[in-house]
Structure formats: structure tokens, C-alpha cells
Amino acid sequence: MAVPRSGVSTEARHALRQLLGDVDRDLATAFRDGADATALARRRAEAVQRIVVHAWTACLGEVEGAALFAVGGFGRGLLFPYSDVDLLVLAERADAARLRALEQYFTTLWDVGLKVGHAVREPAQCRALAAAEASVFTSLLDARRLAGDPALDARLRATVEDPALWPPAAYLAARLAERDARHARFNDSAYNLEPNLKDGPGGLRTLDSLRWLGRRLAHAPDFDAMVAEGLLDPAERDTLARAEATLHRYRFALHLEARRPEERLLFDYQRGLAARLGFEDEHEKNLGVEQFMQGYYRAASQVERLGVQMVERFEEMLEPPAAAQPVGADFLRFGARLAARDPDLFVRRPAALVEAFIARLDEPGIVGFTADTMRRIHQATALHDGALAGDPAVLAAFLRLLRRGAPAVDALWRMNRHGLLAAVIPAFGRVFGRMQYDLFHVYTVDEHTMRVLRNVARFADAEAREAFPLACDIWPTLPTPEVLLLAALFHDIAKGRGGDHSVLGEEEARAFCMRLGLPENDAERVAWLVRWHLLMSTTAQRQDITDPEVVERFAGAVQNRERLGQLYLLTIADIIGTSPKLWNGWKDRLLADLYSATRYALRSDVEPARDAAARVRECQRLALPMLAAEGFAEAAARRLWADFPDASFLRHRPEQIAWQTAAILRAGGATPLVAVHPFSVRGATELFVYTPDRDGLFANITAMLDRLRFSVLEARVLGAANGMALDTFLLLEADGQQPATPARAEELQQRLARALAQPGPVHPTRRSLSRQLRHFQMTPQIGFHPAGSRTQLALVCADHPGLLAAVAQALVDAGVRVHDARIATFGERVEDFFLLSDRHDAPLDAARQERLRRALLLRIGQGRG
Known part of the structure; x- marks a missing residue:
């Protein structure tokens, strides 16, 4: 064995560091000027190889019984600007002198500026680890000797090529298990808003895995060899090559943008990367960042689709021959x-x-x-x-x-995976990989569409009845299920074109249905569903569906029960397919209530809407037996109700009226009364506050709800004739969007009651914006509209912690009272509607509206959120 060298001098280390810096600057300049990212990554690997070999020679000399190998991406001859340099040292013996030399060697590499990952193993130890762990065996497939004893290269090759070590069937199973575990960490989708270029589905690791499988199962280590073996055709190979080139380009740019080994396309970098790579805004529905991300999604989905097909081919290779x-x-x-x-x-x-x-x-x-x-x-x-x-x-x-x-x-899902669906419906190909730059739509348009179709299919499955009882009842009544499937296919097909995608999609759907030979009535149903696929969700979330006029307008638009059922199913499937987090018990109940009320309104024998007085009497009649069951006398209830406004009985269910009345009677006049129903008939936690009314009460309640981390879905703020406030809130936990547990409901009741018993204002907790929300701030849009004896405020703005509490404080600042509030959040975008009056219960005049506008902008910020 040669004697270890004295190492690399301080001056030499400085020179190597300078050399590495010059190489990286030159590569960055070349990339900016349009050079190929793969070629640049190879150039960097070559430069780094010269440095690590030079340092090896300086520290260990021409050593026997030890060798240096590049593994990982370095082993494949690719290093991106901030990639780790993965090294393996195989050594016959790890004596003290050699270990000191290796320690000096790795310290030198770190001093030079390389981020080194390394392992030092004896050959027998390396083989044992490879036999035990498929990941270790896989890393050896890419191992490439850089320096040292050639005999150890032969020993490593013998380990890798040993047919007894991870035979094809076992290796395929191990790789698939690793793939499934890795994908599970990234929500099993290539279409996430902040995808991982390397490890996410369809990422660079998928391409590496195909090469590893090709080598182990078919002795075909690259895509050209797989074409020769019949595993790929030339067109598929070219598709994979183009996709890999895109992923390499994006990864090179991402490292430069982040100035670190970042593999996730975070919102922090997406706009900067789009500009760096030359993408420009076409119009507000096709931003440069959306075009940039579409390039990624298309590449990743192509890799993922072909990857799945390649695995099927590998599986077929291993199957015994079968008779036709x-x-x-x-x-x-x-x-x-x-x-x-x-x-x-x-x-x-x-x-x-x-x-x-x-x-x-x-x-x-x-x-x-x-x-x-x-x-x-x-x-x-x-x-x-x-x-x-x-x-x-x-x-x-x-x-x-x-x-x-x-x-x-x-079958449609599989046709899409094979590229056939876009060939039959060319417009679908235009939304392949199309993303929307927001936090609401968590999938690309094509992936979202496939998920909506799968959700629709669930309604035919008996196992879905527990989660979707009404939807499962409606599905068998549809005479033409193809109408709903086509509406699901086309509902978002015009995204990214500019203009209203519902209007453009209606035209696209009608034209395709006519080519398809669908009967004219069915074609019109499909077109109508595409045009109005958002009608039911916006009506339910933005309007008061307990108001008969709202229901009658909606019924007039829907026109018949069949269309109502189809729209209900499409609406649910669309919401869940947009983001699983959007669906909750409150929305379930809200849409079911609108469906039931509209179905009743569409009956041919239905009577005209009863007058308000009749509806008040009916609500009271139904609530009285519920109160009697709890031991409360009718007379006591009616004395209390004499002070209730009619709106209480018009806007609440009899069950709610009974619950609120029982709470007040049980309290025996003690205030403030705070009652909490953890899971109400409305599918959310219901909060009821009965206390002497005063200006700022709504602001105090919302501030306390913000402190306790509850999201407000709906608020009813009413005043009794005796000066008491009758305020009702529907809530979900801010973290998780679920109703409160009994323990949380008790905490809410006690802490809010204590807060309201104090005379001063309640201040919300100040919390910073999340990393994601910081990238989606916007100037608030504030609109005022007449609403009878009230004024409606429509507020559209970016979400942020404590927003509703800030809005409530602005209402106090402007001397405005709240009578109703409907709160809707779509990702980073908030669309809230408030029914307001001045402190004399009159509509807001122009001066008061302007005062409120200024107060809102002051409280919620010009785009800070």
C-alpha cells in the first residue's frame, strides 16, 4: 500500500474553490444564454470529477485496496448547480492511517465548497447491505469508479451483476413498493400545486427507476437499449427524452433561483422561474407562470403515464406464457x-x-x-x-x-392515460397540464376533470351511500347517465382561453354532442350543465337559501327535476374534485337543503310561496313539541317569542328555534348567554349568543372566534324587541375544517362567555401570513348593493389570519351594524357578503359607504390581506 500523501495545501484549496466558483458562474451564464441544461449538468459533473480526483490523489495517492466511486446523480454523470456530490469508498481494510487520510480528504472537499454525501465500506459489508436493502443495491447500479484500485471496481461489478442478488421479480416488487411509498408522501399525484421535480410522481426519480428496471430485468440500461429490446418504441423514447429535457431545464433553473438544492417548485420561486425561462403573460386567464407550470405538468404526466405502461410491460415479461x-x-x-x-x-x-x-x-x-x-x-x-x-x-x-x-x-381514465381521450376530444388536449395559479384549484384541469368523473361514478356505488345518501338516491333515477358524464368532461374544458370558461365550454360541449350524434334534447342538457355548473354552489354559498325568493329564482333557472338532480351530482363531484379539503358537513347540508327546497318548488301542484306570517306560525308550531319534550311550557316560549323578530323564524329551522329558546329559558335571565351545539342540523358547530345588544358586539365575537381558531361560515345577527341580541354563527375548526369536538365546544362556550362579560373590546390575535398566502395577495374589491331596507356589502379579497375579525372592526369604525353574513373562502380568495345598516337601521348612504370603504382598506390592507 502506498503511503498517504500530505493532503491539499491551503493555497491549493483556495485555488480549487476559485475554480469551482468560476465553473458555476460560467454554467449559469451559459444557461441564461440558452444552453442545454443536461449538457451543462454533465459539464459540472466533469469539473467536479476533476476536483475530487485531484484531492483523492493529494490525500491518498495511488492507493491499493481502496477505490473511490461516484454514486447517485454524480454516478450518472449529472450534477445540477447545488446537487449533492455522492461518493462511495470501498476499502479492503479501514486501518487508522487510511481513516485519517479519508477524513482529511472529505474535509478538503467540504472546504472547497462541495456538499458531499459519502459512505466508507468494506466490499463484504457493501454486498451484505445491498442484499438486505434494494435501495442500497440500486445505488450501486449507478456507481462509477473515479480513482483507486481497479480490482475493487471488478468486485463491485460482480455484486451488481450477481443474478442471485435481487432477482428480477423481487427487484420489481421492491421498486414498486418504494415508488408507492414515495408517491404517498406527495399525495400520490403529479398535479400538486408545489410539485417535487425529483421525487414526485412523474419526476426525475421515475425516469431513473425505469432505467434501473431496464438494466436489472432486461439488460437494457437506457432508453435506446429498451427500444432495441422492444420495451419502448421510438416515439415513446422520444417523448421520454423531451420530458426529461424539460425536467432537467426546470431543475437547473430552480437551483439557480433558490440558490440551494431545492427540488420543489414552491410558490416562492414559480413566478421568478417563469420570468427566468422567458414565459410571459398572454392575458389574465393564461399567465406566464401558468404556462411555465403547464410545461412541468405535461412533462411529468407524460413520464408518469409511460412509466406506468413500462411497469406493465416489465410485469408481462415476468409472467409465464398464457394460451390465447x-x-x-x-x-x-x-x-x-x-x-x-x-x-x-x-x-x-x-x-x-x-x-x-x-x-x-x-x-x-x-x-x-x-x-x-x-x-x-x-x-x-x-x-x-x-x-x-x-x-x-x-x-x-x-x-x-x-x-x-x-x-x-x-375506461375514460385509461383512455386519458394512453392519450386517446385527447385525440377523440381535441379540446381536452388543450387543458392537458393546464394549471390555475391559485390555492383553490389544487390539480391541473385534466386531472381535476378525471377526479370529477371518478366522483360521479362513486354515486353508483352502494358503498358510497353512507357518505352521499342523497346523491346515491338520485343516480339511479337519471335516464341518461351519459349526459352527466359528458357535462363532467366538458365543464372546465375552456379554462385558460380568456373569457368566461362556462360560456366557451357550453359552445364546445354543444358542438361535440352534435358530432357525437346525441339526441338534441340530451345535447342541450349537457350544454346547460356546462354553462351553469357553478350555479348551485354559488347560490348555496352566497345567498340565503332559507329565503323563498332565492329558491324560486334558482328553481326558475333549473326548470325541471331531472336537470336539478344532474346539477346536484355535478356540483358535489366538482367541489370534491377541486380539493378534498373543500368538502365538509356544512356544504353537504347546504346543498342538500337547496336541492330539497328546489325539488319542492318544482312540483307542478305546489302552492305559491306562503306569506311571511304563515311561515312564522308554521315554524313556531313545529318548535313547540320539541320544547314540550324538554319540559318547557308553551306559554313561556310564546312570551319569549313575542320579542323575537320575524326573521328569527323565517331564517332558522324549527330545531334551531327550539334549541335557542330552551337555552334562554334554562338560563333564567342570566346574560351573556353563550350556547354551543357541537354538530348542529346544519352540518357545522352552531354558536348562539343572547346578550344585551351593543355596538361592537359582532366584532368582539369574531375576534374571540379568531383567537380560538374557528372559521365562520355563516352569521345571523338579529335584534329582539327587548334590546337583546340574537346572534347565530355556524363554525368549523380553522385547522381541519371539521365541527368542534365536545371538549372544544365547551372551551368555546366558557371563554366567549367570559370575554363578553367584560366591558372592553376583544382584540384578535395577530398572526403572520403563511408562506403560501404571501404569494397570493390582492387589492380588496368592495361593492355595495341595495337590499330592501338594508345594504349588501360584497367583499372579495385575499385571505389571511384574522380577516373576519378585522372586517368586523372596520364595521365598528364606520358606525355600521351587521344583520347577516355569509362567508366563503376559495383557496386564497375570500368572497364575503354582509347585510348592513347604519345605527338607525337604515340603508347606508353614499357617505357611510365611502367611510366603510376607507375603514376596510385601512383594516385589511391594500393587498397585504
Whole structure:
């Protein structure tokens, strides 16, 4: 063994650091000037290799029995601007002198400015770890000797190539388990708002995994070799190469933008990256940042789709040969995989492309297509190009598929994964990878659409009845389920074009339905649903659905029960498909109430809306037996109700009136009275406050709710004739958007009661904006509209902690009273509506409106939120 060298001098370290800095600056300049990111990453790996080899020679010399290997990305010959430099040292013996030399070596690399990850192992130890852990074995596949004893290179190759170590079936299973665990950390979707370029679904790790699998299972270590082995066709290889080039370009830019080894496309960087890469705003519905992110989503989804198909091909390789069994006239079954009888079937008869997915749907036990059939589907789809969208036979097959109802959704999802759906509906291809730069839409438009379709299909599943009883009742009554499926497919298809996507989507849907040969009435239903797919959610969340006039207007727009049922199902599926966090018991109850009230209003024999006095009497009549069951006399209730405003009985259910009345009678005149129902009939926690009315009461309550971290969904602020406030709030926990637990409800009751017993104001807790919200601030939009004897305030602004409490304080500042409030938050965007008066219960005049506008801007900020 050679004697270790004395190491790298201080002057030499400085020179190496200077060299590395010069290389990185040159690479950054070259990238800015348009150089290829992959080539630059290779140049950086080559430069770093020269440095680490030089330091190795200086510290260890021409050593025997030890060798230096590059692993990870460095082993593959790629280093991005801030990537770790992963090294493996194999050493026959780890004596004290060698360990001191290695310690000096790694210290030198850190001093030079390299972020080094390293391991020092004996060959036998390395083999044992590789045998025990697939991740260690995988890391050795990329190992590349840089310096040291060549004999250790041969030993490492022997370990990697040993067929007994991780045989193909075991290695495939291990890689798939690793993939599933990794994807679970990123919500199992390539379409998250802040995706991980490296480890997320469809990221660079997916491409690495395909190469590792190709090498271990088919002795095909790269995509060219996989083409030679028949695992990929040239078009698929080129698609993967283009996607990888995009991901490399984005990763190189991200490292430069973040100035650290960041792999997540965080909001902090997205706008800067879009500008760095030359994306510009086209219009407000197609921002440069959205175009930039669409480039990522398209690349990632292509990698993910082809990755899934490649895994199916690897699985097929490992399956024992199966005898052919006929499936209809055009297909054969080989075990659990479907194949075309005629290799030219899809070229000769394009409709068979859709029929293949129908056959797969109908044949039990089928898990996929054979590798050859998958390839022919892709080749035929590309060959026919735009002709599929206008081919009557293709469209007829597509309509037959849609008429299967809920089972068709699985076929549509698979058609989308194979690129066929966009070929049949070209407009769908335009929203492939289309994101919206906000916190409300957490998926790209195409992924959102697929999730909406899956949600629709759930309503046909008996297992969904517990979660969606009304939806599961409605689904079997639909005479034409294909209408709802088409509406789900087209409801967002015009996103990103500019203008109202509902209006543009209606035109697109009607034109496609006519080409499809759908009956005219059904085509009009699809077009109507696309045009008005937001009507039910906006009516329920922004208007008072206990008001008969609101229900009658909505019923007039819907016109019939069939359309109402379809709109209800589409609305629920759309909300859940936008973000799972948006759905809660309150929205469930809200939409169900609107559906039931509208269904009643659409009855042909329904009487005109009863007058207000009759509705008050009916509410009281239904509430009295509930009070009697709790031991309260009718006379006591009626004495109390004599001071209640009619609005209490018009705007609350009998169950709520009974609960509020019982709370007041039970208190025996003690105030402030605070009653909390953890889970009310409205699907949320209900808070009732009965206390002498005073200016600033609403502000104090909302400030305390903010302190206790409750979100307000709805507020009813009423005044009794005896000067008491009758304030009702519907709440969810701010963290988790769930109703309160009994313990939290008790905490709310006690702390709010104590706060209201104090004479002074309650101040909300000041909290800073979250990292994500900081990137989505906007100037508040404030509008005033007449509303009978009141004035409606419409406030649209960016969300931030304590917003409602700040708004409530602005109302106090302006001398304004609140009578009703409907609170809606869509990601980072708040759309709140308040029914207001001045302190004499008159509508706000122009001067008071302007005073309130200034107070709001002062309290909630010009875009600070």
C-alpha cells in the first residue's frame, strides 16, 4: 500500500474553490444564454470529477485496496448547480492511517465548497447491505469508479451483476413498493400545486427507476437499449427524452433561483422561474407562470403515464406464457392481458381503439393490454392524428362507452392515460397540464376533470351511500347517465382561453354532442350543465337559501327535476374534485337543503310561496313539541317569542328555534348567554349568543372566534324587541375544517362567555401570513348593493389570519351594524357578503359607504390581506 500523501495545501484549496466558483458562474451564464441544461449538468459533473480526483490523489495517492466511486446523480454523470456530490469508498481494510487520510480528504472537499454525501465500506459489508436493502443495491447500479484500485471496481461489478442478488421479480416488487411509498408522501399525484421535480410522481426519480428496471430485468440500461429490446418504441423514447429535457431545464433553473438544492417548485420561486425561462403573460386567464407550470405538468404526466405502461410491460415479461382465448371478433386474451387479433386492427379500423377499452371493461380479470397492443394503440393514435375526432365510427363507439354509465369512467381514465381521450376530444388536449395559479384549484384541469368523473361514478356505488345518501338516491333515477358524464368532461374544458370558461365550454360541449350524434334534447342538457355548473354552489354559498325568493329564482333557472338532480351530482363531484379539503358537513347540508327546497318548488301542484306570517306560525308550531319534550311550557316560549323578530323564524329551522329558546329559558335571565351545539342540523358547530345588544358586539365575537381558531361560515345577527341580541354563527375548526369536538365546544362556550362579560373590546390575535398566502395577495374589491331596507356589502379579497375579525372592526369604525353574513373562502380568495345598516337601521348612504370603504382598506390592507 502506498503511503498517504500530505493532503491539499491551503493555497491549493483556495485555488480549487476559485475554480469551482468560476465553473458555476460560467454554467449559469451559459444557461441564461440558452444552453442545454443536461449538457451543462454533465459539464459540472466533469469539473467536479476533476476536483475530487485531484484531492483523492493529494490525500491518498495511488492507493491499493481502496477505490473511490461516484454514486447517485454524480454516478450518472449529472450534477445540477447545488446537487449533492455522492461518493462511495470501498476499502479492503479501514486501518487508522487510511481513516485519517479519508477524513482529511472529505474535509478538503467540504472546504472547497462541495456538499458531499459519502459512505466508507468494506466490499463484504457493501454486498451484505445491498442484499438486505434494494435501495442500497440500486445505488450501486449507478456507481462509477473515479480513482483507486481497479480490482475493487471488478468486485463491485460482480455484486451488481450477481443474478442471485435481487432477482428480477423481487427487484420489481421492491421498486414498486418504494415508488408507492414515495408517491404517498406527495399525495400520490403529479398535479400538486408545489410539485417535487425529483421525487414526485412523474419526476426525475421515475425516469431513473425505469432505467434501473431496464438494466436489472432486461439488460437494457437506457432508453435506446429498451427500444432495441422492444420495451419502448421510438416515439415513446422520444417523448421520454423531451420530458426529461424539460425536467432537467426546470431543475437547473430552480437551483439557480433558490440558490440551494431545492427540488420543489414552491410558490416562492414559480413566478421568478417563469420570468427566468422567458414565459410571459398572454392575458389574465393564461399567465406566464401558468404556462411555465403547464410545461412541468405535461412533462411529468407524460413520464408518469409511460412509466406506468413500462411497469406493465416489465410485469408481462415476468409472467409465464398464457394460451390465447378469444374475446369477441377482434381481441384475444393472454392470461390477464388483452391483445388485438390483427396487428393492423387499429390502423385499419380506428373505432377499434375505443372498442379495445370497452372490451377491457367487459372482460373480467383483465389488468391491462399486452406490451405490443399498448404500442400499437399509441402508434395508431399518432397516425390518425386529428382524424379520430371527426370519425363517425369512432364517435359512435365513444357514445356506446358513455352509455355504460359509471363503469365507463374507468375506461375514460385509461383512455386519458394512453392519450386517446385527447385525440377523440381535441379540446381536452388543450387543458392537458393546464394549471390555475391559485390555492383553490389544487390539480391541473385534466386531472381535476378525471377526479370529477371518478366522483360521479362513486354515486353508483352502494358503498358510497353512507357518505352521499342523497346523491346515491338520485343516480339511479337519471335516464341518461351519459349526459352527466359528458357535462363532467366538458365543464372546465375552456379554462385558460380568456373569457368566461362556462360560456366557451357550453359552445364546445354543444358542438361535440352534435358530432357525437346525441339526441338534441340530451345535447342541450349537457350544454346547460356546462354553462351553469357553478350555479348551485354559488347560490348555496352566497345567498340565503332559507329565503323563498332565492329558491324560486334558482328553481326558475333549473326548470325541471331531472336537470336539478344532474346539477346536484355535478356540483358535489366538482367541489370534491377541486380539493378534498373543500368538502365538509356544512356544504353537504347546504346543498342538500337547496336541492330539497328546489325539488319542492318544482312540483307542478305546489302552492305559491306562503306569506311571511304563515311561515312564522308554521315554524313556531313545529318548535313547540320539541320544547314540550324538554319540559318547557308553551306559554313561556310564546312570551319569549313575542320579542323575537320575524326573521328569527323565517331564517332558522324549527330545531334551531327550539334549541335557542330552551337555552334562554334554562338560563333564567342570566346574560351573556353563550350556547354551543357541537354538530348542529346544519352540518357545522352552531354558536348562539343572547346578550344585551351593543355596538361592537359582532366584532368582539369574531375576534374571540379568531383567537380560538374557528372559521365562520355563516352569521345571523338579529335584534329582539327587548334590546337583546340574537346572534347565530355556524363554525368549523380553522385547522381541519371539521365541527368542534365536545371538549372544544365547551372551551368555546366558557371563554366567549367570559370575554363578553367584560366591558372592553376583544382584540384578535395577530398572526403572520403563511408562506403560501404571501404569494397570493390582492387589492380588496368592495361593492355595495341595495337590499330592501338594508345594504349588501360584497367583499372579495385575499385571505389571511384574522380577516373576519378585522372586517368586523372596520364595521365598528364606520358606525355600521351587521344583520347577516355569509362567508366563503376559495383557496386564497375570500368572497364575503354582509347585510348592513347604519345605527338607525337604515340603508347606508353614499357617505357611510365611502367611510366603510376607507375603514376596510385601512383594516385589511391594500393587498397585504
